[in-house]
Amino acid sequence: MKILIGSKNPAKIDAVGSVFNNDNITGIEVPSQVSAQPVTDEETRRGAINRAWRCVSESTCDIGIGLEGGVMTLDGQLYVTNWGALASYDGTIITAGGARIQLPHNFSAKLNQGLELGDIMDEYAKRQDVRKKEGAIGIFTNELISRKEMFVHVVKLLKGQYNFSQK
Numbered sequence: 508m509k510i511l512i513g514s515k516n517p518a519k520i521d522a523v524g525s526v527f528n529n530d531n532i533t534g535i536e537v538p539s540q541v542s543a544q545p546v547t548d549e550e551t552r553r554g555a556i557n558r559a560w561r562c563v564s565e566s567t568c569d570i571g572i573g574l575e576g577g578v579m580t581l582d583g584q585l586y587v588t589n590w591g592a593l594a595s596y597d598g599t600i601i602t603a604g605g606a607r608i609q610l611p612h613n614f615s616a617k618l619n620q621g622l623e624l625g626d627i628m629d630e631y632a633k634r635q636d637v638r639k640k641e642g643a644i645g646i647f648t649n650e651l652i653s654r655k656e657m658f659v660h661v662v663k664l665l666k667g668q669y670n671f672s673q674k
């Protein structure tokens with residue numbers, strides 16, 4: 508199958524590649540049509556869906572995959588959240604949510620100032636491009652789980668549901 512991923516972020520491309528390991532995979536930049544920093548589950552999920560549809564509508568691929576990261580708040584606690592969407596040329600759309608882990612309370616003020624989580628993470632971890640490597644989930648799990656591994660789980664949930672829908 509020809510699969511387009513709506514991102515050039517290596518953490519996302521490598522995650523799709525390790526699940527769809529017999530397929531032709533390409534990453535392209537597409538607009539998520541949501542904020543650069545989604546701040547709810549609804550917005551993050553919508554960004555993933557928009558990316559997946561854009562991949563399918565812009566090319567002759569069989570499947571488009573959108574993976575989106577964001578933040579959300581529950582009972583005053585800030586979390587990093589993740590969503591994935593798989594769109595097929597036949598009109599099928601499949602979604603799945605990924606892990607959420609809590610973020611430090613002082614991140615909310617930085618986000619309110621307009622900073623993106625990726626920039627906050629680089630400053631916090633004193634590293635570069637955390638978003639493309641271990642991710643917030645890697646930093647705050649002491650690198651027990653990387654952003655790629657977290658997205659692998661999301662992509663497996665998408666692939667499994669897609670296979671089920673094709674039976």
Ligand SMILES: O=c1[nH]c(=O)c2ncn([C@@H]3O[C@H](COP(=O)(O)OP(=O)(O)OP(=O)(O)O)[C@@H](O)[C@H]3O)c2[nH]1
Binds near residue numbers: 513539587637642644
């Ligand atoms: O260091 C991080 N670790 C994470 O676990 C994480 N999850 C989300 N974000 C940030 O939230 C914004 C939208 O996320 P996002 O997925 O739309 O953009 P991205 O820049 O990571 O990829 P892409 O837009 O190139 O595909 C961006 O500022 C991301 O940096 C994270 N940053």
